[in-house]
Amino acid sequence: MPKLSLEDLARMREEARRTTLLREGAGRVKITVHMGTCGIAAGARQVMDAVLGEVEQRGLVDVLVVSSGCAGLCSREPMATVEVTGEAPVKYVELNPQKVKEVFATHVVGGAIAEPYALALGSERTL
């Protein structure tokens, strides 16, 4: 390997940072794909693949993708929750890879809620 210059080191840092950011649990947007039995049966796996694919394709470094269990509205799976830091979480229902693309363009990158697929703002109160 050739010796690093200052610029090489900075570039290396940026590239490595993309993979390790996830470990710090901090990002601008957090996308939760609900992967309960109902979600998986309705196609949550494909939705998850599509979400990860979008993150990759768009080269996003500040988006965390996580999975969680059933969100409680099994009839409208696959569902995902998009949470921009500092804003209320938005739940999207009946997703498919095509809709995921639109949610990314409008909400994750665009910053506006992708209303046609949005169920509601916010989450239930716990405790």
Add this chain to the structure above:
Amino acid sequence: MPYRAHMMVCAGTGCVANRSLEVRDALQSEIEKRGLGEQVQVVTTGCNGFCGVGPLLVVQPEGIFYQQLTPKQLPLLVEEHFVKGRPVPKLMYQPPEAAAPVPKMGDIPFFGRQRLIALRNRGLIDPEKIGDYIARDGYAALVKVLTEMTPDEVIEEIKSAGLRGRGGAGFITGVKWEKVRQAEETPKYIICNGDEGDPGAFMDRSIFESDPHSVLEGMLIGAYAMGARQGVVYIRNEYPLAVQRIHIAIEQAREHGLLGEEILGKDFSFDVSVTRGAGAFVCGEETALIASVEGRLGDPRSRPPYPAQEGLLGKPTCINNVETWANVSPIILQGAKWYSEIGTGNSKGTKVFSLVGKINNTGLVEVPMGITLRELIYDIGGGIPDGKKFKAVQTGGPSGGCIPAGLMDVPLLYEDRGGKRTADDFLDLPIDFESLTGVGSMMGSGGLVVMDEDTCMVDVSRYFLAFTQDESCGACTPCREGTQLMLDILTKITEGRGTHDDIRALEEIAWVVKQTSLCGLGKTAPNPVLTTLRYFRDEYISHIDKRKCPARVCRELNTYRIDPVICVEKGHGCGVCKRECPEDAIFGEKKTAHRVDDNLCRKCGVCVDVCHFNAVIVE
């Protein structure tokens, strides 16, 4: 494709010993079996710190903390957590008095109370990948000093940060660097002292294992500031994983041109070699360490001249502890002001402690200076197991002392009224509690051995003396003869043959050894004796006057008795003790009470261990 989860498997020595590598491999194959290999990444990290409950797994970005894993549990874990998205509570950690397991690492008090500077990357990077270190601002401090700072500015920054040597003595790091910089002789050398020898201490090992590049970067910055071209990492050969990881780190740094000639294209060259120590305790002393690096017998010599004047090969040399080096980069990046706001008075920053002994949460913790023992032992350490009473904590290993429970609320500092404070100074303080509370207790290198009511302080003091006596190099008379004499007296007392004259002799010899020994080993070896005599004198007196060990540890002083009621009513005179007694000192028939014959009993204690009904009473 990016991953949606990283599974950080701890591969520190503690977890590896608990088979964490098998857990990692099983996890990897389970992930692949489930077709999740492209979504979930398994990462091997250095020590996570919570060694007591390993093998450990932290799932990021959620921060879910799994503990005490076995390969068998992994199919369940992968199916529930990664296929169905339901974290598995039964594999999580449950604090001793909590009602339910705590899922998130940050919510577990053990982690929540810590502040990580030296250990900033632990559990977050793969220590064998330089890219992981670089991603977390690794080598950014080196870039900063090479492009924006003069060597004098670097030294000024370290000085005003108030960083002090983390090896135990607490010398101001910036001042040491300045002395080496000002020395006229060349070449100059810098050394990383990784000869961690205190029983129960593993701070340095853990830093090498979890973040070796942080040590190298600290040394690079030091080398730039002091004008050194060559550095040495001195590390115990009995730390195989640490040795392996520092070698990998050095290789990677060389490949990337971060060690060698004209680093990052600048007029700055530096390289590092590794010297493995054979495990002699005295080699942690700087002059003995230098002798060992030079290939000579690890004998200390008198100072001055200090290594900053005449060190390795007679040239100016800067020796700093592993943890000290690991603190350098954050100070450069965040600034001296940031650092000096952490901690108190003249003790700045954080300190890494290895928390061991009779404590619920065994492990490695990093906390701000000035924390009290109570916070460390109860809030972070989770208290004493089995409802026992906290008695004392031994700090600083064989060179340190025992701090009694009564001083639990004293903040942990290096010092009180300016000037350097070491174990020695602590012992020179007035004995009364008020003045000690006012001035703080001592730090040591960071080993904290917690003891409960079942610990005999005379026995503890004998244990440490046996250690220092064994490790004494024999070069000077006070240490060579004094430690042997003290050990003999302590052994005599624990065997019930002590007299009051022995205590007087012990104190006198202790002071002589302390005042007249050549190096730090001898100067501090009497500390365990002196502190236990000060705070636990009644235990010594009990061993001498009553021939009793209050903690019932010293077997020679115990008598064994069988409670006839329990023996018959609960045990029906089962006779296990009689069968197992190697001296045939127990008599009795089946279904009747058994008894121990004192004249035949050799006090081995087997009867206590084998009785299912706790009928054997130790007095």
